[in-house]
Amino acid sequence: MEKETTIFGIRAIIEAINSGESIDKVFIQKGLHGELFHELEHLLRKDGISTSYVPVEKLNRLSKKNHQGVIAQIAPIEFWDIDTLITTTLESEKTPIFLLLDQLSDVRNFGAIIRTAECTGVNGIIIQKKGGAPVNGDTIKTSAGAIFKMPICKVDHIKDAIFYLQSSNIKVIAATEKSEDTLYNVSFKEPCAIVMGSEGRGINPSVLKIVDESAKLPILGDIESLNVSVACGAFLYEMVRQRS
Structure with missing residues (x-):
């Protein structure tokens, strides 16, 4: 069965990464900054998660929700070792x-x-x-x-x-x-x-x-x-x- 494939917001994505969720790609609004955002960037680099820096219009097209400048796509499958x-x-x-x-x-x-x-x-x-x-x-x-x-x-x-x-x-x-x-x-x-x-x-x-x-x-x-x-x-x- 296909599971939910997107999550929104910096803190939610940080928690998803820390819990071992299989994140496929993260879209980040260009120009975003702040302590919490830098924590997210560190985790993304450490885990080798694919990241794209995009205009806010791109994020708005991906979701109408309050995304806080960050949207993550979660893989609907479990990847093999x-x-x-x-x-x-x-x-x-x-x-x-x-x-x-x-x-x-x-x-x-x-x-x-x-x-x-x-x-x-x-x-x-x-x-x-x-x-x-x-x-x-x-x-x-x-x-x-x-x-x-x-x-x-x-x-x-x-x-x-x-x-x-x-x-x-x-x-x-x-x-x-x-x-x-x-x-x-x-x-x-x-x-x-x-x-x-x-x-x-x-x-x-x-x-x-x-x-x-x-x-x-x-x-x-x-x-x-x-x-x-x-x-x-x-x-x-x-x-x-x-x-x-």
Whole structure:
């Protein structure tokens, strides 16, 4: 069941953080100051919670309530620990397949990817705590409820997750137009993880340096790239084809 996804006010958000509530993103009015606000900022930095400084008009659009210049989005799901996710998956008899999303920013793309991932048997999605799309109502709607069936793990840095996967004998494949190989020349039959990049920037160059392989989709038209959720679907269904 979906739970309430927003809380308002500085003190309420401080209490939520201190009680261990899974906060996905915090919107803060530009120019806000004061002792209580600085306490909140300290907690947000300490816990690595994604934060955006926005005009008050943005906050007013998000809520008609007395938000005191701060609105927090609470994740409607419980996030997995990466160790638990990978260990549990490796203990199963199926060949693991994971998705890593490198700061994907659009919630509808995120939701669409979750839906496709659930349909193709992905064992879990790994995202970065900062810089990525929040898990909110739009994500839930676009995922068609798949978000409640798909394990999602938040990590401090995508690179740390890649090193962890590689140390667990899971091959990491980057989906990038910078590759010389197409996805049809790459094997998805063994345990692997696919990295998808953000809508505008793609995969961070520092991430590309540490993956095991990379692959691209053949583009026959004039437009140089596909929507990231469409590209992700193509990669996942090539994985399904190879494993069938």
